[in-house]
Amino acid sequence: MDNLTDLPNSDGFFGEYGGKFVPETLMHALKELDETYAKLKNNPKFIEEIDQDLVQFVGRPSPLYFAKRLTDHYSGPQIWLKREDLNHTGAHKINNTVGQILLAKAMGKKRIIAETGAGQHGVATATVAARLGLECHIYMGAADVKRQSLNVYRIKLLGAQVHAVDSGTATLKDALNEAMRDWVTNIEDTYYIIGSVTGPHPYPMIVRDFNAIVGRELRKQSMEQFEQYPHAIVACVGGGSNAIGIFYPFLEEFNVALIGVEAAGSGLMSGKHAAPLNDGEPGILHGAKSYLMQDKNGQVIDTHSISAGLDYPGVGPEHSNLKDSGRAKYIAVDDDEVLSSFHLVTKLEGIMPALETAHAFAALEHIAKNYKSNQHIVINVSGRGDKDINTVATMDGISLD
Amino acid sequence: MEYLLTRLDDRILSLNKAKKKALVAYLVAGDPSLDSTLELMHGFVDAGVDILEVGVPFTDPIAEGPIIQAAHDRALKNNTSLSDIFKLVEKFREKDSKTPIILMGYMNTFLANSQALQEAHTSGTDAVLIVDIPGESNLEKFGIKNKNLAFISLIAPTTSEDRISQICNKSSGFIYYVTLRGVTGSSHLDISETEENINYIKSQTLLPVFAGFGIKTPDDASNLSKISDGIVIGSSLVEMIHHQSNQKEFKKIYNYLHEISEAINR
Numbered sequence: 001m002d003n004l005t006d007l008p009n010s011d012g013f014f015g016e017y018g019g020k021f022v023p024e025t026l027m028h029a030l031k032e033l034d035e036t037y038a039k040l041k042n043n044p045k046f047i048e049e050i051d052q053d054l055v056q057f058v059g060r061p062s063p064l065y066f067a068k069r070l071t072d073h074y075s076g077p078q079i080w081l082k083r084e085d086l087n088h089t090g091a092h093k094i095n096n097t098v099g100q101i102l103l104a105k106a107m108g109k110k111r112i113i114a115e116t117g118a119g120q121h122g123v124a125t126a127t128v129a130a131r132l133g134l135e136c137h138i139y140m141g142a143a144d145v146k147r148q149s150l151n152v153y154r155i156k157l158l159g160a161q162v163h164a165v166d167s168g169t170a171t172l173k174d175a176l177n178e179a180m181r182d183w184v185t186n187i188e189d190t191y192y193i194i195g196s197v198t199g200p201h202p203y204p205m206i207v208r209d210f211n212a213i214v215g216r217e218l219r220k221q222s223m224e225q226f227e228q229y230p231h232a233i234v235a236c237v238g239g240g241s242n243a244i245g246i247f248y249p250f251l252e253e254f255n256v257a258l259i260g261v262e263a264a265g266s267g268l269m270s271g272k273h274a275a276p277l278n279d280g281e282p283g284i285l286h287g288a289k290s291y292l293m294q295d296k297n298g299q300v301i302d303t304h305s306i307s308a309g310l311d312y313p314g315v316g317p318e319h320s321n322l323k324d325s326g327r328a329k330y331i332a333v334d335d336d337e338v339l340s341s342f343h344l345v346t347k348l349e350g351i352m353p354a355l356e357t358a359h360a361f362a363a364l365e366h367i368a369k370n371y372k373s374n375q376h377i378v379i380n381v382s383g384r385g386d387k388d389i390n391t392v393a394t395m396d397g398i399s400l401d
Numbered sequence: 402m403e404y405l406l407t408r409l410d411d412r413i414l415s416l417n418k419a420k421k422k423a424l425v426a427y428l429v430a431g432d433p434s435l436d437s438t439l440e441l442m443h444g445f446v447d448a449g450v451d452i453l454e455v456g457v458p459f460t461d462p463i464a465e466g467p468i469i470q471a472a473h474d475r476a477l478k479n480n481t482s483l484s485d486i487f488k489l490v491e492k493f494r495e496k497d498s499k500t501p502i503i504l505m506g507y508m509n510t511f512l513a514n515s516q517a518l519q520e521a522h523t524s525g526t527d528a529v530l531i532v533d534i535p536g537e538s539n540l541e542k543f544g545i546k547n548k549n550l551a552f553i554s555l556i557a558p559t560t561s562e563d564r565i566s567q568i569c570n571k572s573s574g575f576i577y578y579v580t581l582r583g584v585t586g587s588s589h590l591d592i593s594e595t596e597e598n599i600n601y602i603k604s605q606t607l608l609p610v611f612a613g614f615g616i617k618t619p620d621d622a623s624n625l626s627k628i629s630d631g632i633v634i635g636s637s638l639v640e641m642i643h644h645q646s647n648q649k650e651f652k653k654i655y656n657y658l659h660e661i662s663e664a665i666n667r
């Protein structure tokens with residue numbers, strides 16, 4: 001068997017998952033992207049340019065922070081936080097966009113498109129496009145435009161155009177559909193910056209590689225700060241980019257438990273959730289084979305989550321393979337657990353996590369008891385929560401007007 | 402790919418013999434209802450359509466423009482499933498045993514019904530066109546290869562020459578050339594690029610090449626038919642079906658198809 005870190009294969013498969021299931025018009029662009037990336041990824045000048053951006057523009061490395069009061073609260077393992085919320089623009093999403101925009105530049109593309117759910121990827125894309133003076137269009141489900149209005153305004157301030165998508169469930173999935181349609185239509189001059197480890201090959205690989213800086217830093221920081229690798233790493237999973245970013249450099253460290261946390265929405269039993277790895281079947285959506293929330297006829301089921309960034313019926317193909325191989329475990333927490341965790345972390349640590357990230361924190365309620373006080377758990381703090389205060393206020397019955 | 406000859410091959414042979422261009426018409430099964438789809442299919446044939454392309458609705462049809470997306474949504478509101486569509490084809494065959502039927506849809510719906518797909522030919526289905534799978538893919542790997550069905554492949558203006566020959570080698574029935582960069586129903590038709598590309602494809606295969614995407618008027622149809630072996634009409638039909646469906650008055654649609662059929666064989 002291949003090492004897990006050697007995947008995907010040249011056809012873009014992680015085991016049976018992944019691939020390129022796209023309309024023919026896109027095939028050439030995917031091949032071009034694959035070739036460009038293969039050529040550049042080991043090019044010293046390209047690496048140097050990205051590294052410099054990560055340090056000077058993004059603010060890397062992000063700290064590894066000991067959460068003392070949270071540790072005391074659970075009186076189990078030592079809880080450490082990988083602070084992606086401190087990145088420029090407030091989430092891990094910028095790690096991917098600073099890399100992909102350089103691919104776009106190398107390919108001579110003049111027009112940038114992206115989908116976004118929580119708006120973080122939209123902001124991160126509009127940010128790097130602004131910096132290079134490129135035309136930028138962001139597709140966003142109409143429901144998400146409402147619940148993430150702060151980020152919509154940020155995207156507009158950055159000079160990008162926001163297209164609200166009304167079709168289907170008017171959330172992330174539909175934004176992706178519309179971005180793909182735009183790409184099919186404007187294939188010659190347009191670069192599509194996908195925001196997670198989803199979509200057709202080579203995107204799941206490229207987005208993973210650009211986010212893997214998080215796990216690489218953690219390898220070093222954990223050795224420096226507590227002289228061993230963590231016993232467990234916990235991350236929320238929407239498409240799965242922040243999770244794979246921190247998991248990937250540990251895939252071959254079999255003593256490190258990898259735990260992904262999906263959105264159980266109103267509860268796994270209710271059917272109203274966004275947890276394909278917990279309650280889905282393999283299927284094909286947005287260009288890749290992966291676990292998918294679908295009915296027996298192969299129609300994609302409507303999802304629900306309090307967090308726009310996890311409200312997606314699919315998941316990156318590499319996670320499906322990690323699930324089947326048993327290398328990573330995937331659990332799910334519901335909206336209520338997430339909201340209490342959001343408040344808990346904010347009050348105890350003075351860190352207000354994004355609602356997506358609060359899923360990873362909420363997992364502590366389930367798993368903290370399994371670890372001893374000399375063991376270390378790292379939570380990937382994928383983003384900060386400013387964008388979510390309207391949603392939290394509404395849930396708490398408070399009016400901000 | 403090994404497969405048994407179907408009605409599709411018979412029809413292509415006889416069109417060839419008569420030196421006629423093929424008129425392929427698309428509609429979405431279950432839009433607005435399966436009963437009207439059945440009525441429309443027979444009506445299309447009477448109006449001069451040679452091959453029927455029946456859309457299998459999917460929640461996330463990424464290659465479709467707004468008109469056909471909306472039709473997929475309407476069909477799904479009626480819970481139209483692939484097994485309903487096999488029954489529809491069976492009913493159609495009670496009165497028409499000759500007109501070839503192609504099911505056109507997205508990989509996930511076929512994958513979820515891969516078992517049923519093995520029996521599809523018994524309902525009278527002749528071919529399958531999967532929009533979101535590259536033409537050179539190994540269908541066996543996904544459990545959907547089937548010697549009783551033709552698998553139609555798409556070639557686009559962006560398809561490279563080496564892939565064109567790979568796709569041609571794996572194809573049966575005909576090659577579906579996508580005339581534009583875009584989703585169904587757009588209007589960026591570029592006749593001279595299309596002609597050049599179709600000529601190249603024809604240098605690589607003996608299969609007929611049909612052109613589709615973006616054909617609206619009898620003039621479009623006539624222009625494209627001069628450089629191809631047939632044409633596919635989709636969005637404009639789906640739009641007319643939607644507008645006429647309340648009155649159940651499909652005559653206008655049949656007149657339109659008749660005009661197109663005349664235009665391509667003038």
Ligand SMILES: Cc1ncc(COP(=O)(O)O)c(C=O)c1O
Pocket residue numbers: 091092117118119120121195196197236237238239240241242243308309310354356357382383384
């Ligand atoms: C802060 C934050 N975390 C997590 C996610 C989920 O995405 P992924 O699973 O790709 O990390 C998002 C997506 O918008 C996000 O904004």
